[in-house]
Amino acid sequence: MKSSLINHTIVEFPSEEYLELRKRELLDLSDEFFAKASKMGMLRYTISKIWNKTEKNKLCFTFEYKDEKSYKQCQKFIEEWQRATDNSSVPRKVFSNRGIIIADYK
Secondary structure, eight states, X not given: OOXXXXXXXXXXXSSHHHHHHHXXXXXXXXXXXXXXXXTTTEXXXXXXXXXXXXXXXXXXEEEEESSHHHHHHHHHHHHHHHHHHOOOOOOXXXXXXXXXXXXXXX
8 A cells, every 4th residue: 555644753862872772662562553553544663773973863763654534543643652651761852754755666
């Protein structure tokens, strides 16, 4: 199925240790998170460690949605999920970028 909406969220951590701690926390929850979100139209969920030399201590989360309706449903779910599961004290800065896919080469 072709996605039409995408979100890249970059999370910056003050150190590699904080990044690794948060990564372990997220991996414990990700299977359950995606199982629920995919029922609402999330097509893909990835966590990537950014490895550019100048961009250290960052994770990139990519969310792909079937359509606008799926995006809206998932946004409500994500907000509720974060409130219920994010008990982490790991300091971080979050930057979200949302877009409409205009070309997709595979």
